[in-house]
Structures are given as C-alpha cells and as structure tokens.
Amino acid sequence: MDAESARLCTELPDYFSILPNRSGRQFVFESLSDKLQAVFSQLASHGKLSEADVNAALREVRLALLEADVNFKVVKDFVGRIKERAIGVEVMDSLTPAQQVVKIVNDELINLLGKPAPLNLSGQPPTVIMLVGLQGAGKTTMAGKLALRLRKQGQRPLLVAADVYRPAAIQQLEILGKQIDIPVYSEGTDVSPATIARNAIRVAKEKAHTVVILDTAGRLQIDDAMMQELEQVRLVARPADILLVVDAMTGQEAVHVAEGFHARVPTTGLIMTKIDGDARGGAALSIREVTGVPIKFLGTSEKLDGLEPFQPDRMASRILGMGDILTLIERAQENITEEDAAAMEERLASGQFDFEDFLDQLRQLKRLGSITDLLKMIPGMNQMAKDVDPQEATKNLKMVEAIISSMTVHERQNPHVLNGSRRRRIATGSGTTVNDVNQLVKQFKDMQKMMKQMGVMGGNRKKKRGRKGGRREGAGMFGGGNLMDMFGGR
C-alpha cells in the first residue's frame, strides 16, 4: 500500500458518517486504522515510532488479526516480527503514526501472503490437477471453474469424477460439465478413485485432452484411510498441481487442516473459496505460514465464472478489516454508466464537487441498492449494516434529497452562499428543520473533502489498470464483477 492509500484508509470513515444508526449516533467505522488512530491520539508521538507507540498499536493489530481468524500462533509470530520492524522507524511526512503502523503491518502482510502463482502447466500434456480439501469446501465447483478458465486459455480440459462417496457427487460434476460443455469422465461409485484417475488419464491421452482435473471427495485430514486413498490417487495420477481448497470462513483449525493435507499429499497451491461472503479470510495467512505454498485462486461465487487470481494487496486489507473500498468503488463504476463515471471523475479531478453532484451521487447510490446492501459488501461492515435501520436510512436519504431539491441551482453549485436566511428558506421548503439543513451542509463539506481524495485515488487506479492492460483484469475483486452476485441474485 502506498502512502496515499494508507492515508485514505484512515480517512474512509467520513464517507459513511452520513448514515445514522438506530440510536441516532453517527457511525463509527471500527477499522483497524480507526482503532490505531485512537491509540495514537493518546500518545503525543511524532518523529520516530517509540516502543510504547508500537506496543500500543500492536495490541490492536493482534486483535484485528484474531478477529480475522488468523491462527493464534501465527498472530504471535507476526506481531513479534512487526514489532522488530516498527520500532525506531521514521514516521513519513505524509503519514500520521497510526498510518505509519498500518502501512508497516499491511506491507508485511502483503509480503507474507506472497505473490499469486499460476497453474503448473509446463509439463508434458495431459497436465493433471488434483483438488483436495475438507467436506463442502468447494472442490467440485472449483473443478468446473478451473475447467472453464483453462478452456478460455485454449486448453482442452477433462473433468474427472473421483468422489465415489458423497451422494450425487458424480451427477453434480456432470451437471456442471454440461453447463460449460466440458466432458466429464466417471465410472460410477464402485471403482476406486485411483483406478478412475488412471483410466481417466488414459482416455485423456486418447482424446487429446491437455488438462485433467480430478475432483476428489471431501475428507478430514485425520481420516487415515481416506488420506491413504489420496496418496494412492497421487501416485497413479502424478499431478502437476495438488490444490488445497479452503473455505474463507475457516477458523483457527485451518493450520492443522493444511498441515494434515500437506503432510500426506504435498500441496502446490491454495485456493480460497466463498470470498464473496463477509468472512475476513485470515485462514489464508495461517495456511501460507505453515505450508509456504502460494495462493493461486479465489472462488467468488457459486457460478462457474466466479474465479479470480489471488491478489495479495486486496487480501491484506480484507484481513486487516480495512474493508475493500476499492472493490466498492469499482462495483459502483460498473453499475453506473461509463459516461456518468467519466463525468463525475472529471468533476472530481477538477476539484469541484457541489450539491448537484451530491444529488447525482445519491441517485446513483440508490440504483446500486439499499444502504444496508451497500454496507454489507464491505468486509467487516456487515456488522454495521445490521445496526442501520433501513427505514431510518432511507428516510434520511429522502430528507437529504428533499433539502437539496429545495435549493436553487445557484446554491447547489455554490454551497458557500448558504447563509442563515437561505437555510431557513430551504428548511421550510423541504419540510425539515434548520438544524437538519445545517447538518447536511456540514456533512456535505466533509464529503467534499473525501471526494477530492477519492478523485486522487481514482486517478491512481486508472494508471494501474493501464499497466495491467484492460479494465476487467484491473477490476479483479472479491466477489466478482457481477452485480447480480453482489446483491445475491443467481
């Protein structure tokens, strides 16, 4: 995370503070950066980070990581390392001490999460990919997703139903195969998975398939007989990739699961599924720590196009509970027409943002869905979404709309002219009180500040997209780019 985004992360709260919660108080965005901000506001620190500063901050970091389900022991080690790195660090001019610590933690986290790795496809075809993991983690779905992705890259995948235990597991894979028109090899449930794998590879060679994807049954890492079965499949199939599929909701046990699988069938990569939920996904870090294998993909929906390459920076801010604000912005951009967005971006870039834009934004926001839905998209904010009284929030937005509608165009474009008598007139016109109007004007000013910053960030992101070539690639995000997914449509 660069200094600019670190600063933005700590400033984000303002953006949401226009929403009242049930008790009528303003929201507190309880992100790690907020908590750190609070810690540091009690210490008069500048210059170098002192040991006391760092200790106080690390207590919060530790909590944030534990809340994200990072394993207790992994957290201990991590915090220890951060401490060594942070003490004595010069606080950069552009940052507050809190932001400096967030930056160090975030950098280290990104570093630990490692670079995304591609599939190992370099060997003699057919390349075999084997999916392993606990029950219900998402292996069968992932088999379909990988097949679809590989075919798009010009491969000829064959799906293999090597789960002979779960009721209707074979039909499940066959249905998925049919959906994407990719053949599925199966031999029923009376043949051992190793035999199925061997035969499937033979068939793949005959039919010139370039990749074989083995779907195996879910199993517990402590189930010796079942783990032995995996070893046999591996011996027969010689997979180039053994991918451990792990649910993003996994808690403290993730380390034992990963160690257990890794010890019996050396895994070459990790795939984390159900990242479209609101789990923070700390298991990814735990598993990286104990196995050292790269994280290759993320599963972002139940549908077969819900697959994304892993992005360490996104994952890091998610684990830290700083929300995936970039995703929110991108999703908004996807739902709001290019012209709208371009026009808005221009206004922002030029440093203008008036009540007209505000009204525009509100209306666009409404197109995205209800406030609670929007909040729910942000990891860690789901909790907060629960505290929003949707009726209250809607009422509030209506009120805001009414107030702005009662302003003259001149007033909207030049908010600074809003003096006492104008405010009284607007209040009467919109059926609100002067106090309501005052509050909105104040909030608007905060938002104006925020928007300016987002404008800067938007600029950064554009550059990034350009470098990566193409908007879709750059727009890779948790939860997929599909609006239907985001609101849970199917």
Add this chain to the structure above:
Amino acid sequence: MFRRLFGKQEEKTQDELLLEESLQKTRGGVLGRIGTIFQANEITDELWDELEETLIMADVGMETTAELVEKTRSRVERDGIKATADAYLILKREMVNLLKADEPLQIEQPRILTVVLVVGVNGSGKTTTIGKLAYRYKQRGKKVVLAAGDTFRAAAIEQLQVWGKRAGVDVIAQAPGSDPAAVLFDAMRASQESRKAEILIVDTAGRLQNKFNLMQELEKMRRVAARQVHAAPHETLLVLDASTGQNAILQAKGFQETAGVTGIVLTKLDGTAKGGAVLSIKKVLGVPVRFVGSGEKIGDLAEFDPVAFVEGLVGE
C-alpha cells in the same frame, strides 16, 4: 466439595444437581486429557493466559473468551480457590450454563404438521443433516417427509433423494430452477393431504448471509409456510460447520434476522475443529445448539450435550 465451590447457593435446583452430577462423572476422564492447562498445581497468571489461548484456538472468539476467563478468575479469587481442578470445574460450569437451552425443541410437539426449515451457508452440511434428521425421527415412529427446497445447486435434488431413500422417507421435489417457495407450498399441502406426514423437513440452497436477495428468498419461504400452517416453520435450524471461525456469529445474526433461526446444528465435529463460536452465538443471540453432526453416515447425529461439548473444547 461443591458446597465449598458454589457455597453461596445453598439451594440448588434439580437442573443444577443434574449438571453437577454429569460434570463430576466426566471429570476423571477429562482431567486425564487436559494435559497442560489445569494440571498445574498452582493457579498462576500463565494458567489464565493458557486458558485464554485454548479458548481462542477453539474459535470461541475474543470477547466471549475474555468474559469467560474473567468470570472464572474473579470467582476463583473471591472464593479463595487453590486447586486448579476446582477452577476448571468453575469454568466448565460457566460454559455449560451458557450453552444450555432455555426452551425445549419444538419438533416433537403434537400438532397437525411440524415444519422444520433448514438453512445455512454453502456446504455447511444442510442436506446431509436433513437425511440424518429424517432417519432419527422415523426411528422414533414419526411420519417424515422431505422437501427439496434447494432448486439451485447442481444435483442438490438428487442428493436429497438419495438421503430420502436411505432414511426411508418420501421426498417432494420439483424441477431444478423452480421457485423454492412453490416447492415448499406444494410439499406442505402434500404432507397434510396425501402423505399424512407429521414432520416436514425443508432443504434450502446454501447462501451467504450477506446476499440480500437470497436472504429475501428465505423470508418468502417463511411467509408461505406461515400462511398454510399455524406458526410454521416451527423450528428453523441453522447448520453451522464446526470449522467456521468468527464469521459464524455473522452467519447466526444474518440468518436469525431474515429466517428467524431457533436452533443450531453444529456439523463436522468429527474433525479437529471445536466449534467454539457457538458460545458467542448463544451469548449474543440466545440461539441454542440442538444437534451435532459427527460424520457422513446417517446415524452420525446426536442431540447436543453441553457437557460433552465443553469437554471437547477445553479438555484436550
């Protein structure tokens, strides 16, 4: 010894006596397994730290852990307790009390038709649990029917049909892609009319609690159920994978708000995960655990036993 431990309460309720009895019964076995924590001779700061660590590693969560440790600690200090084994008992008692259900399960209450809605996130074990429940109540002499309310996931209907066959109960299903509420409507009518069922257990598609539309779909199913049979669904069971971490609490909250969860089924306890998040769920939402799943076979379901659960949590 109990008099000394819980000296403040002279009168004990029947419940408490039963609890103490069962705690004592399992005590010997457990103390053998506790190993490090409560075998120390003295109650030290490290003991409390280790206890905290154990609870967090069991996914109990920070807040609940801190509260449990604090409560136990102040009790121990107030009563001048010296033996670690006694401190351990206090902790267990605290946890068991927290987990105990306040209300009995509704499934076997006499009524025209009992409707049980089974909900949860993707892959938590709903369909499997339904197979086990069907088998359980059939064994107890009930006429059970299943409704294939997951019309979305590939082969979800076939999977439930396999379980129906195993349990020896009818499964009412429509084509993939049909409206789950319509399936439920049909199943309720058929259960009352042609099938003369006493218990209808309804499978639903897995859904993440942050997906607004999908949660609305559950709400709709509930409305449909309530319109046909008084107070239906009578139980709404949230199926929770024991390996779930802190997200379990968000799951419980999300599903409780839209689907009105009345109980938890904690699955996959045959693995190494402890499922400690249910302590927080009970504490925050008051939703009790009703059943635990401990395998993939039809008989691998048991009524939740707080004592045994707590043993598993701190006892290793």
